[in-house]
Amino acid sequence: MKDYLMLGPTPYDEPCCQVGNSSSKMMMLETMAFCRQLKDLLAKQFTEVKVEVKPKREEHEFGSYYEAAVYYEEDDKEAVDQAFWLENNTPENWSDNVKHLLHSFGYSVDNHSEPAPFVMDIMTNG
Numbered sequence: 001m002k003d004y005l006m007l008g009p010t011p012y013d014e015p016c017c018q019v020g021n022s023s024s025k026m027m028m029l030e031t032m033a034f035c036r037q038l039k040d041l042l043a044k045q046f047t048e049v050k051v052e053v054k055p056k057r058e059e060h061e062f063g064s065y066y067e068a069a070v071y072y073e074e075d076d077k078e079a080v081d082q083a084f085w086l087e088n089n090t091p092e093n094w095s096d097n098v099k100h101l102l103h104s105f106g107y108s109v110d111n112h113s114e115p116a117p118f119v120m121d122i123m124t125n126g
Contacts, residue, residue: 005087007068010034013092019062029055029107031055031066037098038068039087050079051086094096 010016010032018026038053056069070086071080094102102108 001073002071003074004056004069005083007038007053007065007070007087008034009063009065011037011093012085012092012096014016019060019065023045024064026107027066028055029102033066033094033098033102034068037091037095037103038070040097041089042082045085045089046082047080048078050076051082053086066124107108 008016009027011034016030019027032055035053035055039049042049042051042053050072053068054071055066056065056093058065070083072083074080
């Protein structure tokens with residue numbers, strides 16, 4: 001049976017878009033970038049990655065928001081270990097690679113500037 005752990009919308013010491021004050025595109029972009037960073041971290045740590053990291057939409061009284069979630073099979077010990085390793089090693093800040101990627105698309109992690117229209121397609125498919 002699949003289970004998941006929520007890891008947050010961005011690295012824990014970085015500002016993030018706020019529900020009700022930011023566009024859903026900006027929230028999704030941040031969360032997708034964070035998922036990319038978490039996948040990179042897993043790939044560096046484990047020869048065979050047995051978990052899946054992807055955005056998860058949640059509801060709040062002020063609107064929807066997204067967080068990175070790590071999904072794993074409960075009966076696979078390696079997958080469980082990887083999921084909890086990732087939770088315990090969630091990055092504090094954006095990696096240089098992801099920060100550069102976000103900036104190259106015209107998005108500033110400092111002021112949550114609106115990304116160029118093609119960014120969501122690239123982040124989703126790239």
